[in-house]
Amino acid sequence: GIQVEQSPPDLILQEGANSTLRCNFSDSVNNLQWFHQNPWGQLINLFYIPSGTKQNGRLSATTVATERYSLLYISSSQTTDSGVYFCAVGSPPTIFGAGTRLFVKA
Amino acid sequence: DAGITQSPRHKVTETGTPVTLRCHQTENHRYMYWYRQDPGHGLRLIHYSYGVKDTDKGEVSDGYSVSRSKTEDFLLTLESATSSQTSVYFCAISELDTAYEQYFGPGTRLTVT
Structure with a gap:
């Protein structure tokens, strides 16, 4: 089955810093999503992005499907960005990466 | 927010x-x-459903069964709970029209002692 690897596993930022999270996948996919799990456990959709680039405020994402990776950019990070970021690939069944745990210090 | 509740x-x-x-x-x-x-x-993924009475296994289905008798309800059953099934369980929904973009419920924290 498809393997999904996320890096880095952990990230600590000072408020205001920028960061890039990476998701590599082992096979071609027709479906890729990024999620944020906040400290209360809620999973929030960030992007549905099987290819191309999307932006939403301080967040943007790029997927290069031919090279099997996706990047999530967080600019001017805030403490509310803390939590775990997951990428997930595949139409059913869906495979999740293990996540990147982000802590933003005030 | 998608209308998903878990109990x-x-x-x-x-x-x-x-x-x-x-x-x-x-x-x-x-x-x-x-x-x-x-x-x-x-x-x-444990199990998923693509319609009423239509279900399929995910990557960790052993020890779990599911049922879907109505569009709005999807039940997960642990026939005989074990300590290894202590976990947080999330339900999600998606629609083909939106290319399977998934939306999650709030989660259920299950502890098996």
């Missing part, structure tokens, strides 16, 4: 007892999913 939100049960978790949606979406989340593993 119960928290449950403590003893090894060997049956447990049923319920996922309810108000969106009339075709696809429904059950995941479990454990430290270090992200989310892993």
Whole structure:
């Protein structure tokens, strides 16, 4: 089955810093999503992005499907960005990466 | 927010007892999913449904069964709970029209003692 690897596993930022999270996948996919799990456990959709680039405020994402990776950019990070970021690939069944745990210090 | 509720939100049960978790949606979406989340593993798919009475296994289906008799409800049953099934369980929904973009419920924390 498809393997999904996320890096880095952990990230600590000072408020205001920028960061890039990476998701590599082992096979071609027709479906890729990024999620944020906040400290209360809620999973929030960030992007549905099987290819191309999307932006939403301080967040943007790029997927290069031919090279099997996706990047999530967080600019001017805030403490509310803390939590775990997951990428997930595949139409059913869906495979999740293990996540990147982000802590933003005030 | 997608209209997804899960019940119960928290449950403590003893090894060997049956447990049923319920996922309810108000969106009339075709696809429904059950995941479990454990430290270090992200989310892993247990079972999913692509219509009433249509279900399929995910990567960690052993020890779990599901049923979907109505579009809005997807039930996850642990026939005889074990301590290894202590986890947080998430339900999700999606629709083919939106290319399977998934939306998650609030989760159920299950502890098997």
